[in-house]
Amino acid sequence: MTPFQIIKTRVQQLRSTYPLSPLSLSALVLVFIFCTANATFWTIGAEVFSGSLLSFAGFGLAIFLLTLAFFSTFGFPWTVKPFLIFMLILSAVTSYYMDTLGVIIDRDMIQNVMVTTITESKHLLTAGFILHVVLFGALPALVVAAVRVKRFGLLRTSLVPVLTLTLGIAVAAGLLMSDLKSYSSILRERKDYMSSFQPGAPLVATVRYAKMMARSTNVIVAAVGEDAVKGEAYSPERKPLLTIVVAGETARTQNFSLNGYGVKTNPRLEHLPVVSFTDVSSCGTATATSLPCMFSKFDRDGYSYEKGISNESVLDVLDHAGFHVEWWDNNTGDKGIAARVPTRSLTHETDPEFCAAGECMDGIFMNALAEYADTITEDTVLVLHQIGSHGPTYHLRYPAQFERFTPACNTAEFKLCSPDEIVNAYDNTIAYTDEILAQTIEFLDAQERLSTALIYVSDHGESLGEAGLYLHGSPYFMAPATQTKVPMILWMSQTFTEQFGLDKDCLAAKRDAPLSHDNLFHSLLGMLDVQTQARTPALDLFETCRNHQKVASK
Structure with a gap:
């Protein structure tokens, strides 16, 4: 057998031996993203929660559960892999600019991306960026693509995402309520904290940009200074x-x-x-x-x-x-x-x-x-x-x-x-x-x-x-x-x-x-x-x- 055939055979064995449910696959991918794409998020967190390790852990767990709840809305056998692959690539791209250049991906940054030119953007595609995206985006995405997703009956397939969404939000809310005063103060004073969270920040920014563009369609330009x-x-x-x-x-x-x-x-x-x-x-x-x-x-x-x-x-x-x-x-x-x-x-x-x-x-x-x-x-x-x-x-x-x-x-x-x-x-x-x-x-x-x-x-x-x-x-x-x-x-x-x-x-x-x-x-x-x-x-x-x-x- 050729090396390629050996690898193909091994992948097929792993797929049949270790199939994963959509929820398990989502949770594993999210853990990977939390660990590899959020260096700035954890660094700021360690600073703002200095001396309060328990509060820091509770907040991190709440954010994880809320993100998993969102991921669960795509937790169906036919949508989970494309969605997770997109999340991996997105997180790898945005974390590079966040962690190496300090660039925050907010609505204005999404606007900058949308109006930039190829000439301008090509200079940002450095060897370091490409290597980062390959290691933390493309290769994990290939692993996700290779995983066999378990399929269940219609009832379980429909209920698991709903239950995950409900329980995730409920438990996260409970964790945040346990120290609401501290958490709300931190989020109010340190707006840069959640702005560094991947993939949450770029997703929220994209939604805000889309809403802004939707509001500005079919505009009629008002005259200014016609009396000049x-x-x-x-x-x-x-x-x-x-x-x-x-x-x-x-x-x-x-x-x-x-x-x-x-x-x-x-x-x-x-x-x-x-x-x-x-x-x-x-x-x-x-x-x-x-x-x-x-x-x-x-x-x-x-x-x-x-x-x-x-x-x-x-x-x-x-x-x-x-x-x-x-x-x-x-x-x-x-x-x-x-x-x-x-x-x-x-x-x-x-x-x-x-x-x-x-x-x-x-x-x-x-x-x-x-x-x-x-x-x-x-x-x-x-x-x-x-x-x-x-x-x-x-x-x-x-x-x-x-x-x-x-x-x-x-x-x-x-x-x-x-x-x-x-x-x-x-x-x-x-x-x-x-x-x-x-x-x-x-x-x-x-x-x-x-x-x-x-x-x-x-x-x-x-x-x-x-x-x-x-x-x-x-x-x-x-x-x-x-x-x-x-x-x-x-x-x-x-x-x-x-x-x-x-x-x-x-x-x-x-x-x-x-x-x-x-x-x-x-x-x-x-x-x-x-x-x-x-x-x-x-x-x-x-x-x-x-x-x-x-x-x-x-």
């Missing part, structure tokens, strides 16, 4: 306007030397007349939330996915006011923000200088911008959506000559890199963003026939291993400042400041003021002197720094 008009700064003899809004990606303010970071990551901008705002909070911790939120009229507390897609953005308001508005993208799309204005994707250009790795660096914007500026004959607002510092492949975000901080991590497998190497690679991306912004500002400053300005703000920050967290996307309630504090930089040409009567010293005095993405919608309108009821003056950064008499005299 250009203000008194727009005299007939003036120059056409070009304002560039740069939407940064994954840049955190803590690594900008403009804001006090000890590493020279902004050598170019430091020599340009920019205002760098040091205390700016993001609307979210991932692009799918932060990007549409920052261009919307809603503040962070009032924003939701449903509101975002059912209301026009500030780009629409500018369009209503008579500006030509465009969105250029070198990332994963505009998330619906630019649905009603012209868009251009530069992500898959074939420029050998900037796109050799199959996706483009942000230098790709510069040649396109030079060609575009010559065609401008009307007031224009151009949004550049950067790839910026998007990880984990930081080394792909900058040209080789910009690897200034060494040694740098040159792989998406962070465990193969030291903490310093990861930070160095990230700092190189910030230095390259510094270069692109400086080039853009210098280009704008050279446009003698245009009145120009630039505002840059990142969508969210990034964790680089602090407290065991990497990348971004943590729930906002527990996200560190490295994920929620973002850089915002303003530059205006002399022509622009004179046209709009803006006081640069007044704006510079707000450098350390607490600001957020909430200010962007209203500040863009204020900066460009757009009169509309949609603008809230209290949130307009420029409101108190404009000399209206000076503008009126022009």
Whole structure:
């Protein structure tokens, strides 16, 4: 007999000798998942239940019984194996990101997964990830597939899942009631605890995401700022306007030397007349939330996915006011923000200088911008959506000559890199963003026939291993400042400041003021002197720094 035939024979013998009921198979698989896919869950549990081993055991048993009760709803001979195989693969995938990167799989993370691109997601499919999924997902799944499931009569087949569900919930409730005060306090104070539980957290998150999408079907987009008009700064003899809004990606303010970071990551901008705002909070911790939120009229507390897609953005308001508005993208799309204005994707250009790795660096914007500026004959607002510092492949975000901080991590497998190497690679991306912004500002400053300005703000920050967290996307309630504090930089040409009567010293005095993405919608309108009821003056950064008499005299 060949080795394959021997293995096949042995498997057949095991199947006939050790058949398992659906309930037994479910319980064994669940034990396996509890032991192999929940390192973070048990680590947090040991911390929060420190000194209360009995309570910890009771809580763990209650969670096991509740999960088994849920599994039992699929505990029929024809459904149990496909369901358990899916649970094994799911738990292996999510536990890898939870246990190695500190990534919590909540509703927003499911949304990020659903809107990501193959180009973006391929960098997360590392050798370590594949090995983990094979060992703790695929191989156990093959074992489950090989097991022979016992079949019983119709009555027993129907009753066992119902009894398991009922008893599981009842016993779990009894265990939780035995120390309800402690358990409820822990769950209230440590929301990260159950957010780390596999496979519960991703299942709940998927259900919440599905409900959110169901509520947002067939939406009618409400107009915003249809009353918008250009203000008194727009005299007939003036120059056409070009304002560039740069939407940064994954840049955190803590690594900008403009804001006090000890590493020279902004050598170019430091020599340009920019205002760098040091205390700016993001609307979210991932692009799918932060990007549409920052261009919307809603503040962070009032924003939701449903509101975002059912209301026009500030780009629409500018369009209503008579500006030509465009969105250029070198990332994963505009998330619906630019649905009603012209868009251009530069992500898959074939420029050998900037796109050799199959996706483009942000230098790709510069040649396109030079060609575009010559065609401008009307007031224009151009949004550049950067790839910026998007990880984990930081080394792909900058040209080789910009690897200034060494040694740098040159792989998406962070465990193969030291903490310093990861930070160095990230700092190189910030230095390259510094270069692109400086080039853009210098280009704008050279446009003698245009009145120009630039505002840059990142969508969210990034964790680089602090407290065991990497990348971004943590729930906002527990996200560190490295994920929620973002850089915002303003530059205006002399022509622009004179046209709009803006006081640069007044704006510079707000450098350390607490600001957020909430200010962007209203500040863009204020900066460009757009009169509309949609603008809230209290949130307009420029409101108190404009000399209206000076503008009126022009």
